[in-house]
Amino acid sequence: MRKLQFTFLLLTVIGIGLLHFFTPGDYGLHHAVYRRLSYFPIVLGALWFGLWGGLLFAVLSSVAFVPHLLLYIGEDPRIYLNELLEVVLYLAVGAVTGFIASREARLRDRYRQLSEELEEAYDRLHQESAQLLEIEAQLGASQKLSALGELSASLAHEIKNPLGSIRGTAEILLDEFPVGHPKREFGEILLKEVERLNRTVGEILRYSRGPGGAVSERPGEPLSEVVERVGRLLGGHLRKKQVALESTACPEAARFLVDGGKLSQVFLNIMLNAIDALPQGGRIRVAISAPPGEIRAAVCDNGPGVPPERRAEIFKPFISGKEHGTGLGLSISTRIVQGLGGRIELTDSEGVGACFTVVLPRIE
Numbered sequence: 345m346r347k348l349q350f351t352f353l354l355l356t357v358i359g360i361g362l363l364h365f366f367t368p369g370d371y372g373l374h375h376a377v378y379r380r381l382s383y384f385p386i387v388l389g390a391l392w393f394g395l396w397g398g399l400l401f402a403v404l405s406s407v408a409f410v411p412h413l414l415l416y417i418g419e420d421p422r423i424y425l426n427e428l429l430e431v432v433l434y435l436a437v438g439a440v441t442g443f444i445a446s447r448e449a450r451l452r453d454r455y456r457q458l459s460e461e462l463e464e465a466y467d468r469l470h471q472e473s474a475q476l477l478e479i480e481a482q483l484g485a486s487q488k489l490s491a492l493g494e495l496s497a498s499l500a501h502e503i504k505n506p507l508g509s510i511r512g513t514a515e516i517l518l519d520e521f522p523v524g525h526p527k528r529e530f531g532e533i534l535l536k537e538v539e540r541l542n543r544t545v546g547e548i549l550r551y552s553r554g555p556g557g558a559v560s561e562r563p564g565e566p567l568s569e570v571v572e573r574v575g576r577l578l579g580g581h582l583r584k585k586q587v588a589l590e591s592t593a594c595p596e597a598a599r600f601l602v603d604g605g606k607l608s609q610v611f612l613n614i615m616l617n618a619i620d621a622l623p624q625g626g627r628i629r630v631a632i633s634a635p636p637g638e639i640r641a642a643v644c645d646n647g648p649g650v651p652p653e654r655r656a657e658i659f660k661p662f663i664s665g666k667e668h669g670t671g672l673g674l675s676i677s678t679r680i681v682q683g684l685g686g687r688i689e690l691t692d693s694e695g696v697g698a699c700f701t702v703v704l705p706r707i708e
Contacts, residue, residue, distance in 0.1 A: 591630045681704070
């Protein structure tokens with residue numbers, strides 16, 4: 345584009361010079377028009393190319409004006425000087441217009457640069473504001489959880505001691521009613537409800553203590569043995585719902601030592617959720633693999649799966665899809681696994697169902 349502009353102005357100057365050369369000297373009106381036309385390429389050169397453009401086309405226009413000056417050599421000096429003054433005006437107009445155009449171009453570039461900097465600053469401010477809002481929300485949640493931890497710790501003994509007394513009393517009363525007695529059912533219900541309350545209190549206390557709160561029962565236990573032990577513990581639940589449990593493990597799983605106490609709690613929470621979600625005759629498959637740098641223990645079922653709208657918050661505390669659930673099982677499990685340097689992933693199982701994968705780092 346700039347080459348075309350330069351070529352157009354150069355041809356214009358050459359054309360005006362040729363008009364001066366071929367027009368007879370006594371055609372004064374024509375030469376006066378040509379002199380005025382010379383200002384157009386000078387001004388346009390200054391506007392398009394700045395100071396150097398204005399001066400260049402002023403000089404070229406002056407050169408094109410020379411044939412006209414030659415006509416006045418030997419004439420009245422005043423007339424010759426008047427014509428020569430036109431050259432001075434060409435140079436002055438080119439210099440002043442070019443200076444103003446160059447200054448305006450610099451200001452325009454500066455304003456564009458400032459606009460880009462302001463836009464970047466606005467984007468950073470927007471991102472930082474979003475981060476501050478997120479941090480504020482996390483801080484508010486942390487404060488609530490901290491208050492819950494203090495409250496649960498202070499009420500732990502007040503709740504657990506009466507539960508222990510109620511359980512002992514219920515067991516004594518249950519001995520008074522043999523199997524088949526119409527009142528024995530109420531004693532069993534009482535024991536079950538006490539046990540449920542006891543588990544609920546225990547989950548809240550473990551969550552308030554964090555991932556380090558649970559005491560490891562078997563440190564340095566092979567991962568495959570932890571999964572097998574959890575499967576045996578859940579045998580009654582599996583038989584009650586006629587759920588089939590399949591387990592496969594790679595050879596590395598028997599050599600990979602983990603904190604058995606903490607990870608048994610993780611797999612108990614995940615597998616109990618799977619059993620609750622499965623219908624009668626469902627299936628749970630546990631597969632342990634060892635890709636480079638990590639160990640993956642996937643617990644997959646063929647149940648209804650996790651709805652997409654619940655996946656973003658399923659690992660948050662107090663979010664439960666069960667009627668009497670505390671919403672702490674997966675949250676506690678996540679904190680435990682993160683404390684061990686790993687993570688829990690939720691994906692779809694093959695075909696139907698959900699698949700929770702515990703990923704732990706493996707040091708080669």
